[in-house]
Each structure stands twice: as structure tokens, then as C-alpha cells.
Amino acid sequence: xxxxxxxxxxxxxxxxxxxLPCNHSTISGNEYVYWYRQIHSQGPQYIIHGxxxxxxxxxxxxxITEDRKSSTLILPHATLRDTAVYYCIVRPGSNYKLTFGKxxxxxxxx
Amino acid sequence: xxxxxxxxxxxxxxxxxxxxxxxxxxxxxTALYWYRQSLGQxxxxxxxxxxxxxxxxxxxxxxxxxxxxxxGSVSTLxxxxxxxxxxxxxxxxxxxxxxxxxxxxNEQFFGPGTRLTVL
Numbered sequence: 188x189x190x191x192x193x194x195x196x197x198x199x200x201x202x203x204x205x206x207l208p209c210n211h212s213t214i215s216g217n218e219y220v221y222w223y224r225q226i227h228s229q230g231p232q233y234i235i236h237g238x239x240x241x242x243x244x245x246x247x248x249x250x251i252t253e254d255r256k257s258s259t260l261i262l263p264h265a266t267l268r269d270t271a272v273y274y275c276i277v278r279p280g281s282n283y284k285l286t287f288g289k290x291x292x293x294x295x296x297x
Numbered sequence: 298x299x300x301x302x303x304x305x306x307x308x309x310x311x312x313x314x315x316x317x318x319x320x321x322x323x324x325x326x327t328a329l330y331w332y333r334q335s336l337g338q339x340x341x342x343x344x345x346x347x348x349x350x351x352x353x354x355x356x357x358x359x360x361x362x363x364x365x366x367x368x369g370s371v372s373t374l375x376x377x378x379x380x381x382x383x384x385x386x387x388x389x390x391x392x393x394x395x396x397x398x399x400x401x402x403n404e405q406f407f408g409p410g411t412r413l414t415v416l
Contacts, residue, residue, distance in 0.1 A: 223405075230301075230388050230407030231340065284330060284353060285390075285405060287340040 191275045196292040199269075205262040207291050209275030212256040217279050220251060222260045224271040225290070231274065234260065265295045299323065301408035303389050309414045310379055318374045318411045322391030329372050330392075330405060331364060332356075335385040343387075346372060379415045386410040 192210040199205040211220065222234040235242055235249045237258070242249045248261040262269055274290040302321045310316050322329050331343040342356040346366045357363070361379075366372040376383055390405040 225340075230390070230410055231405075232407070233404040236404075283403070284342040284345055284356070285332075285340070286342065287332075289339055 193291045198294050199265045205265040207260040207273050210257045211277045214277050218277045220258050221276045223274045226271040270295045303408040303411050307412045315377045320372045320389030326391035327394050328392045330390045332388045333385040381415050384415045386412050
């Protein structure tokens with residue numbers, strides 16, 4: 188799996204947009220970008236994934252650069268419950284293990 | 298609907314004892330994964346099942362670890378002769394068949410985990 192690089196931690200004010208970056212410069216053509224998050228003491232939760240087009244769902248938006256070497260997860264209106272570790276993962280879009288890095292600890296402040 | 302369930306939620310055992318951890322995946326999910334998360338560490342892949350077979354066991358740390366899945370449903374992770382370094386949260390995840398509606402491509406749904414403490 189391609190290696191990803193994320194900032195160790197980020198802060199965001201409640202109600203503001205949280206923009207979490209991820210670098211994956213060695214991504215292969217058949218690899219998707221997935222985002223999961225892990226709230227303290229819970230199992231990871233899927234957020235969104237994409238191949239090359241930008242994606243949006245009820246939780247977040249995913250912006251992937253044209254060269255696919257980096258992406259940004261956007262939580263449009265962060266709440267205190269969004270405080271979690273966010274993992275950016277690249278892997279083939281088939282049944283395959285997830286390789287988790289250290290992720291970004293996002294702290295949403297009141 | 299019901300999510301992935303794991304039991305027990307907590308397990309305390311003595312070094313050298315065997316333990317069994319159970320995972321009940323979401324009904325109809327064909328793929329099942331085991332991961333573990335040690336204190337302060339990231340999530341580490343252990344094993345992947347497709348149906349009852351395990352095409353990827355590459356993450357099992359030693360031959361003391363084994364897992365099986367029966368009936369394409371319940372899975373059991375067994376750790377023999379537990380050691381203190383086995384202490385971790387063991388997480389199970391399942392995913393639906395590719396193309397199934399209601400789920401993203403091979404999205405993995407995680408259970409709450411079993412916290413194993415080896416004294």
C-alpha cells in the first residue's frame with residue numbers, strides 16, 4: 188500500500204470547517220483514497236473514499252488533487268463530536284486490509 | 298440494523314493462558330478482518346477472511362495466534378500461551394460483497410473491540 192503522510196494534530200473551532208490534509212505521492216493508479224476516523228475508545232468509522240474525482244457525502248467532502256498525490260478531507264461544520272483521530276489510507280478498491288498510519292488528531296474546540 | 302459485535306468486551310487473563318475472542322459480523326457480510334491496537338500504537342492488521350477461507354494471514358504476529366470463521370459468519374481469534382505484549386484492543390470489522398447497495402466499496406464496519414489485558 189502507498190504510504191501516507193498526515194499532520195500529527197490539528198485544532199478547529201466549533202462550527203468552522205476542518206480541512207485535514209494528506210500526502211500520498213506514491214499512490215498507484217488502482218488505489219483509492221479512504222478516510223476513517225476513530226473517536227476515543229471506539230472502533231474506526233468509515234467517512235468517505237474516492238479515486239480521482241472529488242466526493243461528498245453527508246459526513247464530509249474529499250478533494251483529490253489532479254495528480255492524485257494529495258487530498259484534503261473537509262468537515263464543513265465541525266462539532267465537538269468530531270474530535271477524533273482521522274486516518275487517510277490508500278489501498279486497492281477491492282476486499283483488502285486497511286493499513287493505518289498515525290493519523291491526525293483533530294480537536295474541535297468550543 | 299445490528300452492527301458488528303464482539304465478545305467479551307473486556308478480558309483479563311494470566312500470562313500463559315489461552316484466550317478466545319469472538320466476532321459476529323453484520324449479516325450478509327462476506328469479508329471479515331481482525332486488527333489490534335496496542336496502547337499508543339496504530340491499528341495493526343492481523344488476518345482477513347473471505348467467506349470461511351483466510352487468503353491473508355500475514356499480520357498474525359506469531360504461531361500462538363490463530364483464527365477461524367465458520368458458516369461464513371462468526372469468527373474466533375485464539376491466542377495461545379498469552380504474553381504481556383499481547384495486551385491490546387482487538388478489533389473486528391466486516392464488509393459487504395462488492396457492489397452491494399447501502400455500503401461504499403468495501404467499506405469496513407468495525408465492532409467496539411475486545412480489550413485484552415494479560416497480567
